[in-house]
Amino acid sequence: MNNQPILNKYWSSVCRHIDPYVPGEQPKGTKLIKLNTNESPYPPSPRVLEAIRNAASEDLRRYPDPFSDELRKAAADYYGIGLKQIFVGNGSDEILAFCYLAFFNPGERILFPDITYSFYPVYSKLFGIPYKEVALTRDFYVPIREFMTDNHGIIIPNPNAPTGRFLDTDSLLTMVNYNLDCGKVIIVDEAYIDFGGDSLISFINRFPNLLIVHTLSKSRSLAGLRIGLAFGSEGLIEGLFRIKNSFNSYPLDRLAIAGAAEAFRDREYFEETRGKIIRTREWIEKELAKIGFIVIPSKANFLFVAHKNVSAADISSKLREREIYVRHFKKPRIDNYLRISVGSDEEMEFLLKNLREILGAYKG
Numbered sequence: 421m422n423n424q425p426i427l428n429k430y431w432s433s434v435c436r437h438i439d440p441y442v443p444g445e446q447p448k449g450t451k452l453i454k455l456n457t458n459e460s461p462y463p464p465s466p467r468v469l470e471a472i473r474n475a476a477s478e479d480l481r482r483y484p485d486p487f488s489d490e491l492r493k494a495a496a497d498y499y500g501i502g503l504k505q506i507f508v509g510n511g512s513d514e515i516l517a518f519c520y521l522a523f524f525n526p527g528e529r530i531l532f533p534d535i536t537y538s539f540y541p542v543y544s545k546l547f548g549i550p551y552k553e554v555a556l557t558r559d560f561y562v563p564i565r566e567f568m569t570d571n572h573g574i575i576i577p578n579p580n581a582p583t584g585r586f587l588d589t590d591s592l593l594t595m596v597n598y599n600l601d602c603g604k605v606i607i608v609d610e611a612y613i614d615f616g617g618d619s620l621i622s623f624i625n626r627f628p629n630l631l632i633v634h635t636l637s638k639s640r641s642l643a644g645l646r647i648g649l650a651f652g653s654e655g656l657i658e659g660l661f662r663i664k665n666s667f668n669s670y671p672l673d674r675l676a677i678a679g680a681a682e683a684f685r686d687r688e689y690f691e692e693t694r695g696k697i698i699r700t701r702e703w704i705e706k707e708l709a710k711i712g713f714i715v716i717p718s719k720a721n722f723l724f725v726a727h728k729n730v731s732a733a734d735i736s737s738k739l740r741e742r743e744i745y746v747r748h749f750k751k752p753r754i755d756n757y758l759r760i761s762v763g764s765d766e767e768m769e770f771l772l773k774n775l776r777e778i779l780g781a782y783k784g
């Protein structure tokens with residue numbers, strides 16, 4: 421894509437005016453170190469691959485189960501909740517899109533943080549939902565009082581992206597409770613919750629306005645399979661099914677359902693890989709601090725860092741020359757930060773070695 425949009429006379433006004441979400445770069449090549457889109461450095465569970473191979477059978481001539489019951493049952497067992505409290509979609513991005521249609525109204529303003537997942541404003545514009553970006557504090561904390569104001573819905577990622585900061589359960593529940601009284605839905609996007617935060621899933625029975633969104637893209641090494649889940653009261657889940665069935669009856673294919681269900685059944689592999697990522701993160705956090713980075717404490721599989729002397733833009737472009745990709749958002753307030761995905765220990769060693777060389781050149 422180039423920066424100058426070519427207007428086409430056949431486009432609708434929505435198509436003309438939307439600013440599409442820009443996904444992190446997916447460079448081709450095998451040598452490069454890819455730390456820019458928070459994928460897992462580890463392969464999916466061997467049991468998942470086996471399940472997908474088994475599903476690649478002549479049954480593919482048949483439509484998949486429109487309710488993805490096998491997957492929803494596996495997730496219900498894993499989390500100890502009811503089948504009717506789970507929705508699944510083609511990536512959590514699709515579920516978030518359905519949420520806009522299911523729970524928000526055009527003309528009624530919703531809230532989300534100013535520094536957050538950049539898909540939220542895109543969907544807001546796509547679906548004509550006005551929004552207010554609530555400013556995080558200087559240190560990227562969520563000011564919960566600011567979310568306890570007049571609103572028609574809230575979306576909040578926890579841990580937040582791209583900062584990695586985790587918001588404690590009590591603060592979130594205070595917001596959920598406030599919104600319960602005013603009859604609005606609060607969506608907590610827990611894309612990174614498996615890396616050390618506490619999920620709010622156990623509170624869905626208590627708060628009928630609480631919707632939790634998860635993805636298998638990060639902690640279960642399945643970004644390529646496109647699986648998202650939502651957990652909430654039966655009423656909210658039914659609302660999502662109404663929208664899905666008005667859009668695409670079969671968002672998950674047979675291979676995806678089989679593989680994702682197995683990912684929930686293979687608990688051991690999941691515990692092992694997420695444990696490794698958490699340990700690597702805790703180690704690399706300290707190493708980055710030693711070479712002059714300010715590191716925001718993270719409960720995600722990435723670190724949000726700024727260097728005391730060298731600009732993020734410089735570091736990012738120097739790393740690129742060495743075929744190491746990290747994410748640099750050229751946005752107000754965060755343009756001196758880099759978001760670095762936690763890779764394997766070897767990848768992190770290689771990153772540190774290159775950072776030391778790059779930063780060393782600035783000392784003179």
Ligand SMILES: *Cc1c(COP(=O)(O)O)cnc(C)c1O
Nearest residue numbers: 511512513537581611635637648
């Ligand atoms: C990665 C990410 C998602 C998207 O996940 P998919 O399931 O791959 O669509 C959603 N929300 C946040 C905050 C993310 O970082």
